[in-house]
Amino acid sequence: xxxxxxxxxxxxxxxxxxxxxxxxxxxxxxxxxxxxxxxxxxxxxxxxxxxxxxxxxxxxxxxxxxxxxxxxxxxxxxxxxxxxxxxxxxxxxxxxxxxxxxxxxxxxxxxxxxxxxxx
Amino acid sequence: xxxxxxxxxxxxxxxxxxxxxxxxxxxxxxxxxxxxxxxxxxxxxxxxxxxxxxxxxxxxxxxxxxxxxxxxxxxxxxxxxxxxxxxxxxxxxxxxxxxxxxxxxxxxxxxxxxxxxxxxxxxxxxxxxxxxxxxxxxxxxxxxxxxxxxxxxxxxxxxxxxxxxxxxxxxxxxxxxxxxxxxxxxxxxxxxxxxxxxxxxxxxxxxxxxxxxxxxxxxxxxxxxxxxxxxxxxxxxxxxxxxxxxx
Numbered sequence: 001x002x003x004x005x006x007x008x009x010x011x012x013x014x015x016x017x018x019x020x021x022x023x024x025x026x027x028x029x030x031x032x033x034x035x036x037x038x039x040x041x042x043x044x045x046x047x048x049x050x051x052x053x054x055x056x057x058x059x060x061x062x063x064x065x066x067x068x069x070x071x072x073x074x075x076x077x078x079x080x081x082x083x084x085x086x087x088x089x090x091x092x093x094x095x096x097x098x099x100x101x102x103x104x105x106x107x108x109x110x111x112x113x114x115x116x117x118x119x
Numbered sequence: 120x121x122x123x124x125x126x127x128x129x130x131x132x133x134x135x136x137x138x139x140x141x142x143x144x145x146x147x148x149x150x151x152x153x154x155x156x157x158x159x160x161x162x163x164x165x166x167x168x169x170x171x172x173x174x175x176x177x178x179x180x181x182x183x184x185x186x187x188x189x190x191x192x193x194x195x196x197x198x199x200x201x202x203x204x205x206x207x208x209x210x211x212x213x214x215x216x217x218x219x220x221x222x223x224x225x226x227x228x229x230x231x232x233x234x235x236x237x238x239x240x241x242x243x244x245x246x247x248x249x250x251x252x253x254x255x256x257x258x259x260x261x262x263x264x265x266x267x268x269x270x271x272x273x274x275x276x277x278x279x280x281x282x283x284x285x286x287x288x289x290x291x292x293x294x295x296x297x298x299x300x301x302x303x304x305x306x307x308x309x310x311x312x313x314x315x316x317x318x319x320x321x322x323x324x325x326x327x328x329x330x331x332x333x334x335x336x337x338x339x340x341x342x343x344x345x346x347x348x349x350x351x352x353x354x355x356x357x358x359x360x361x362x363x364x365x366x
Contacts, residue, residue, distance in 0.1 A: 001344050001345075001347070001348045002348070004344060005341045005344050005345065008337045008338075008340060008341050008344075009337075009338075009341060011337055012334045012337050012338060015330050015331075015333060015334050015337075016202050016203065016334065018205070019203040019204055019205045019206075019207070019330070020203055022205055023203075023205070023206075023207040025207075026206075026207025026208070027207070028203045028204075028207060028208055028209045029208055029209065030201065030208065030209050030210065031208050031209065031210040031323050031324055031327045031328075032144065032145075032146055032244075034208055034323045035145075035146075035302060035320065035323050035324070036146065036149075038306075038319055038320065038323060039149065039302070039306050042306045042307075042308055042309065042316060042319075043306050043309075046149075046306070048146070048147065048148025048149055049148050049151075049152065049248075050147055050148035050246070050247070050248045051147065051148060052147045052239075052243040052246060052247075053240065053247065054240065054241070054243070055243040056241075056242065056243060062242060062243075065241050065242050066199045066201070066242065067199075069195055069196075069198075069199035069234075069237065069238070069242075070195070070196050070199035070200060072192070072195055073191075073192040073193065073194070073195030073196035073197075073199065074192070074196050075192075076188055076189065076192035076195075077189060077192050077193065077196065077342075080185055080188070080189050080192075081345055081349075083185075084345075084346075084349035084351055085349060087349070088349050088350070
């Protein structure tokens with residue numbers, strides 16, 4: 001499982017980096033900006049009827065909020081995975097004993113090789 | 120019964136709305152008022168259903184709360200990461216596939232709505248007036264595609280892992296196809312009409328999105344692997360419920 005995850009993550013990094021080599025000239029503008037251009041070609045007289053309530057004053061501030069958003073999410077994911085890892089390493093039984101509410105423990109659903117050994 | 124109603128709703132929505140597509144979210148003020156209101160109305164019943172389902176999860180399955188948080192956090196991360204694509208432009212993934220597979224399309228519509236509101240208010244990304252349309256493409260169309268595909272994939276015998284990869288990848292693409300459609304409806308080509316405009320918007324959004332969609336599929340599998348590896352309790356009860364339904 002772990003090895004597979006590492007391979008998958010490397011693949012993701014490759015997918016993100018390859019374009020930078022592939023398209024050396026490209027500016028990598030946001031696709032939404034390109035859509036704006038297309039709209040102005042199709043309907044040159046269209047005026048947006050509403051402005052953003054608040055705009056980040058600079059691209060730095062915008063970057064701050066994007067990073068904040070990603071950081072908050074990644075922080076929670078890391079916390080949760082760490083919690084699971086900690087629980088697992090504190091004795092195998094623990095995780096299975098917790099009542100699931102349906103009266104079924106994980107073992108009833110997925111019987112892996114590991115759990116068989118403990119029976 | 121409820122499920123049938125839901126499927127009927129989505130099918131009706133799919134038929135009434137000639138399929139749409141667009142890559143990132145629709146910008147503030149860039150949908151005519153009637154369209155903006157229309158999409159908002161289309162999205163409200165799903166949000167209501169999703170809200171009720173989330174309340175049920177919190178009260179009846181407290182062990183799934185953390186998993187729900189994880190699904191939301193996953194959407195937060197993925198929709199914040201703008202990545203370069205082979206077309207020489209950038210876009211970002213959505214992350215809704217995972218929550219759709221775990222909790223169903225209505226719940227992930229709510230989660231998407233929250234993330235889109237965050238981005239509209241603080242990042243000037245997407246918009247308040249286009250929130251309904253964007254929530255529809257990402258939270259309703261994207262997650263319904265992912266959820267449906269996962270059900271089909273596991274039924275025809277694919278593993279959960281492969282099912283999740285397919286679901287997340289196609290759900291991501293579906294989101295941007297619908298965005299393109301929404302824009303095409305609002306801005307039909309003066310000569311060729313809606314369809315020509317649709318093709319043009321797809322050219323911008325969907326093609327850019329393909330490698331990102333694959334990334335989203337892979338990352339969803341990574342999260343699933345980790346959950347399965349640690350035998351997460353919430354995950355167990357979700358699959359248990361699924362098995363119960365089949366019986």
